[in-house]
Amino acid sequence: MALSSFADGSLFGTRFGAASPRVVALHGWGRSHQDFVSSLEGLDAVSIDLPGFGVSPPPSEVGGAAMYADIVSPILDMCDTPVVLVGHSFGGRVAVHLAEQRPAAVGGLVLTGVPLLHRAHRRGRPALRFRFGRLMHKWGLVNDQFLEGLRDKYGSADYRAASGLMRDILVTVVNESYEQQLRSISAPVDLVWGDGDDAAPPEIAARAEALLADARLTLLGGIDHFVPTTAPSALREAIDRRLGALP
Numbered sequence: 001m002a003l004s005s006f007a008d009g010s011l012f013g014t015r016f017g018a019a020s021p022r023v024v025a026l027h028g029w030g031r032s033h034q035d036f037v038s039s040l041e042g043l044d045a046v047s048i049d050l051p052g053f054g055v056s057p058p059p060s061e062v063g064g065a066a067m068y069a070d071i072v073s074p075i076l077d078m079c080d081t082p083v084v085l086v087g088h089s090f091g092g093r094v095a096v097h098l099a100e101q102r103p104a105a106v107g108g109l110v111l112t113g114v115p116l117l118h119r120a121h122r123r124g125r126p127a128l129r130f131r132f133g134r135l136m137h138k139w140g141l142v143n144d145q146f147l148e149g150l151r152d153k154y155g156s157a158d159y160r161a162a163s164g165l166m167r168d169i170l171v172t173v174v175n176e177s178y179e180q181q182l183r184s185i186s187a188p189v190d191l192v193w194g195d196g197d198d199a200a201p202p203e204i205a206a207r208a209e210a211l212l213a214d215a216r217l218t219l220l221g222g223i224d225h226f227v228p229t230t231a232p233s234a235l236r237e238a239i240d241r242r243l244g245a246l247p
Contacts, residue, residue, distance in 0.1 A: 001014045001037070002014070003055065004046075006046070006048060006074070006075055006078070007071070007072075007074040007075060008074075010051070010056070010057065010071065011048050011049065011050075011051070011056050011071070011072070011075065012033075012048065012049050012054065012055045012056050013033040013046055013047050013048030013049050013054075013056075014033050014034075014037070014046070014047050015045070015046050016040045016041065016042070016043050016044065016045040016046070016047070017042070017043055017044035017045060018044070019044040019080065020044065020078065020079055020080035021044050021045050021046040021078070021079045021080065021083065022043070022044050022045065022079065022080050022083055022084065022243060022246065023040060023043055023044070023045035023046070023083060023084045023085075023086060023239060023243065024045070024046055024047075024048070024072075024075055024076070024079065024083050024084075024085050024086070025039070025040060025045065025046070025047040025048070025086040025087075025091070026048065026050060026072065026085070026086065026087045026088070026090075026091025026092070026094050026095055027047070027049070027050060027053070027088055027089075027090075027091045027228070028088045028089030028090045028091055028113065028226075029053075029089060029090035029158055029170065029173075030053065030158055030161060031053065031088070031089075032049050032053055032054035033047035033048055033049050033054060034047075034054075035047075035088065035226075035228040035229055036086065036088075036228055036232075038228075038229075038232035038233075038236075039086070039228060039232045039235045039236045039239060040236075040239075043239070043243075044080070046075065046079070048072070048075065050068060050072070050090070050091060050094065051068065051071055052165075052166045052169070058165055058166055059071065059165070059169070061165075062165060062168040062169055062172060063169065063172065064093075064169070064172045064173050064176050065090075065093035065094050065096075065097050065173055065176060065178075066097045066101075068093075068094040068097070069094050069095075069097035069098045069101055070101075072094060072098060073098065073101065073102060076098070076102060076105045076106075079105075081104070081105040081106075081107070082104065082105055082106055082107030082108075082187075082246060082247070083105065083106060083107060084106075084107060084108045084109070084110060084239060084242045084243055084246070085098060085099060085106055085108070085109045085110070086109075086110045086111075086112075086235070086239060087109065087110070087111050087112070087114060088111075088112050088113055088114070088226075088227065088228050089112075089113045089114055089115070089199065089200065089225070090173065091114075092111040092112065092113070092114025092116070093114060093115070093116070093173060093176065093178065095109055095111065095114075096109070096111075096114075096116065096178050096181040096182065096185065097178075097181060099181070099185045099187055100180075100181045100184050100185060103185075103186060103187065106187050107187055107242070107245070107246045107247065108187050108188050108189070108190070108242035108243075108245060108246065109185070109187060109188075109189045109190070109242070110189075110190045110192060110235065110238045110239050110242055111189060111190070111191055111192070111208075112191070112192045112193060112194075112227040112228065112235060113193065113194065113197050113199060113200045113225045113226070113227055114200055114204075114208075115174075115199070115200045115204065116177070116178050116182060116200075116204055116205075116208045117177050117178065117179065117204050117207055117208060118177050119201065119203070119204065120203055120204075120207070158170060159171075179211060182208055182211040182212050183211050183212075183213075185212060185213065186213055186214070187214070188214040188215070188216075188242065188245060189212050189214065189215045189216070190215075190216050190218065190238040190241060190242060191205045191208065191209055191215060191216065191217040191218065192218050192220065192227055192231075192234055192235055192238045193205045193217065193218070193219055193220065193227070194219075194220050194222075194223030194224050194225060194226075194227055194230070194231065195219045195220060195221055195222070195223065196222065196223060196224045196225075197223075197224060197225045198224070198225060199225040200225065202219055205217055205219075218234070218238065220234050
């Protein structure tokens, strides 16, 4: 499908249908707008490459999900609002900020695999060698290159794949939690989760459901973190449900 530009050329993605979009889809970290092709066919929708992914240029500064929401917000001005926001993983972080910032423009959300809250039992501390190297760097005993080597060795796959400004953005985002945004969202939310999601375990979805004013959690058996590509029909069902409830 052909790419389109949005927000004065700062964002790129794909439009579906001929009418003004009623669905806006936001992909996960390291992914692209293409993840939602199977879920959006036949709808009036737009799926964008978030800044720094696909063909969209990166942001000009370091920030978190709120900064990304500010960048994406002009997309809503070209839509037939209220819209349904669809967010996978990192894109869901952005979606909850958009819903908080522009409640009149958002009539529903479909979130999947989103690290909305810190894990109930957070993973263990970084490897001893990394912590020791970080301490030596703080004391000026090793240089930046040495510390960067340790980060590449002990960091996550996303961290190792990122560099420069995007790596700093990733560090900012993974330390965020969205209790405030979840409590403030008045629009109905569908939480569609794979029961085998290791990146954002289902317990996060269950706790998020309790914070939301109007939420429905659907667990998909035998499905991993990548619901948009491994279970697109289940995601589409939730999108259709939210579209059907729009005014």
